[in-house]
Amino acid sequence: QVQLVESGGGLVKPGGSLRLSCAASGFTFSDYYMTWIRQAPGKGLEWVSYISSSGSTIYYSDSVKGRFTISRDNAKNSLYLQMNSLRAEDTAVYYCARDRRDGYNRLDYWGQGTLVTVSS
């Protein structure tokens, strides 16, 4: 069965960096786009970034552009999010999701999330 497991969250000071990972299993990872979504405490969902199956196409939300970098290692079935220059407003649960695009785009499987807290 499809499984996505995020890791790497934690407490970091403003201006600091953190690298999130998402380990995928149960499907052919290299066939799928992947997406990061975040949810601030008590708030709604916010799309962060996606990466194409080969890694050649990447997009970011305006709120993280220039600070966050999405990447993937298809040999390791892993997705990453390098987060630099972190701000208090980046505090959120970060989810990775499989981004299925077969003419009907949707996020069909989600991980359980990892909490990132940016505070001094």
Place this chain on the structure above:
Amino acid sequence: EIVLTQSPGTLSLSPGERATLSCRASQSVSSSYLAWYQQKPGQAPRLLIYASSNRATGIPDRFSGSGSGTDFTLTISRLEPEDFAVYYCQQYGSSPPMCTFGQGTKLEIK
């Protein structure tokens, strides 16, 4: 950037009743790229509906989606206790090719 506005913010209904949730886009959205998700407290979101009206795998047929252009609707025909949750609509844009979510509708027990 396309903005999705969901209404109402909170919907109070009883089990057995019909729920109608709305998602309005600031400009036309492709029906192929409009999805709905359910999120319960402490859990990750779950895909319910994709391409405006297609139920995801394992989703009961009391859930249905409809709409086109700028107006989309999620309907739950007869509410079960486990349906009380927060629901989000989501779209994939083409220019720019970014995703956006609505702010969510909380469905609570009356």
